[in-house]
Amino acid sequence: MIQTFNSTAENRVCSSDFKTANNLRFGIGTFNELPRALKELDAKKVVIISDKGLEKAGLVNKTIELCRSLPIKVSSFTNFVGEPTFELLEEVYSTLKNQAYDTVVGIGGGSALDLAKTAAALLDKDRIHHYLNGEQTIQSRTTSLILIPTTSGTGSEVTFNAIFGDEEQGVKRGLISSAFLPDLAIIDPSLTISCPKRVTAASGVDAFTHAIESYIALRATPLTQMYAEKAMKIFPLSIKRAVHCGSDIEARSNMSWVSVLAGISLANAGVGAVHALAYPLGGRYHIEHGVANALLMPYVFAITGRSCTKELVEVASFLKLGDYTNNPHKAHTEVVNYLYNLLKELNLPTSLKELGVEETALPEMAKQVMAIDRLLSNTPYTLQEQEVLEIYQNAYNGVLK
Ligand SMILES: NC(=O)c1ccc[n+]([C@@H]2O[C@H](COP(=O)([O-])OP(=O)(O)OC[C@H]3O[C@@H](n4cnc5c(N)ncnc54)[C@H](O)[C@@H]3O)[C@@H](O)[C@H]2O)c1
Structure with missing residues (x-):
């Protein structure tokens, strides 16, 4: 089925805001400027939020040392592994609440940053359940917030959403608030050098998913497309180098730009739609967010890409796959094949079967996806439940159709 969406980003949106972090400090070595940043924010009592992997990599201790160069109180919460859940968020909240922290420093991948930004925005609040169940939006934050990404990545340091697993429902849910945008994001590519190969690959392709999905999104504007385009142009120059030669600082630096731009x-x-189909994989099977997005992307685009051939001609050109101005359908095929082959080149899984997903669960997952209207309604292709199931089935078998 071919669907045509004739509107372009220039005329799609009647009203649009544009928000990002209050300040972005990018560069190799900028991590060492943390004490200056804390002084600028007049920090007196700081809590560092991170995870066990970052602790093991020595990055939490380095953060503590930098803070201790100032006459301020410093503690840390790093007691978790994996992607955060609402249960963990409540634990962090009750551990840190009433301790009079004036500043939260989040350091890590999207997991640690999502936890840090949400905790920072909740610390001045009581009775938080109506925020967690989505009944009420968090309007403000009084605790200062610095976010330092160590993957590239989720871009969590510049986004106003935070994603948590809902163990009861077996799904992942996002909270949205402008209060999640930090006072300062410190993006130091050298911090990503220790990032493991699989995380570098998965989070790098995740960043590309952000770029391509937001580029074709129905809420895209010329301003957002400018960022997405640049991210897609840098991506192919560096992703393979960053994965296969992790100490290549130029590749790491480029991937940090891809992450923040996307x-x-x-x-x-x-x-x-890629994100919508990825949510049940995270919620039910705890498949890492980046791996789920990377794996699903070619299978989803094989179907949804039929409606945005003009944009895919542009994407093919950003990726230097060729000029398909006169053959948009070929652009579609080329982009989908590029994304599929990339999985193999980066040693990422190509089928849901490999990840332990049960074939019998696919229809139920397709139903769950149909309820994620926030993401489906932003996709320039109206997916039917039968098509979602078809995508899952193709991804399960690892066969592009
Ligand atoms: N808020 C947003 O806008 C947004 C966007 C996309 C994804 N997310 C969320 O982000 C999470 C995924 O984040 P991620 O892909 O960055 O991975 P992650 O934060 O889950 O990290 C994966 C693993 O890599 C380790 N690690 C990270 N950086 C390292 C480094 N430099 N050295 C050594 N180990 C390192 C971590 O300790 C962890 O064990 C998911 O929960 C996802 O839903 C949020």
Whole structure:
């Protein structure tokens, strides 16, 4: 089925805001400027939020040392592994509440940053359940917030959403608030050098998912597309080098740019069907967010890409796959094949079967996806439940159709 969406980003949106972090400090070595940043924010009592992996990599201790160069009180919460859940968020909240922290420093991948930004925004609040169940939006934050990404990545340091697993429902849910945008994001590519190969690959392709999905999104504007385009142009120059030669600082630096540029676009234009199909994989099977997005992307685009051939001609050109101005259908095929082959080149899984997903669960997952209207309604293709199931089935078998 071919669907045509004739509107372009220039005329799609009547009203659009554009928000990002208050300040972005990018560069090799900028991590060492943390004490200056804390002084600028007049920090007196700081809590560092991170995870066990970052602790093991020595990055939490380095953060503590930097803080201790100032006459301030410092503690840390790092007692978790994996992607955060609402249960963990409540634990962090009750551990840190009433301790009079004036500043939260989040350091890590999207997991630690999502936890840190949400905790920072909740610390001045009582009775938080109506925020967690989505009944009420968090309007403000009085605790200062610095976010330092160590993957590239989710772009969480520039987005106003935070994603948590809901163990009861077996799904992942996002909270949205401008209060999640930090006072300062410190993006130091050298911090990503220790990032493991699989995380580098998965989070790098995740950043590309943000770029391509937000580029074609129905909420895209010329401003968001500018960021997404740049991210997609840098991506092919560096992703393989960053994965296969992790100490290549130029590749790491480029991937940090991809992550932040794509994150800015994602935050303001939103993402779409790839993310919608990835949510049940995270919720039910705890498959890492980046792996789920990377794996699903070619299978989803094989179907949804039929409606945005003009944009895919542009994407093919950003990726230097060729000029398909006169053959948009070929552009579609080329982009989908590029994304599929990339999985193999980066040693990422190509089928849901490999990840232990049960074939019998696919229809139920397709039903769950149909309820994620926020993402499906931003996709320039109206997916039917039968098509979602078809995508899952193809991804399960690892066969592009
Ligand atoms: N808020 C947003 O806008 C947004 C966007 C996309 C994804 N997310 C969320 O982000 C999470 C995924 O984040 P992620 O892909 O960055 O991975 P992650 O934060 O889950 O980290 C994965 C693993 O890599 C380790 N690690 C990270 N950086 C390292 C480094 N430099 N050295 C050594 N180890 C390192 C971590 O300790 C962890 O064990 C998911 O929960 C996802 O839903 C949020």
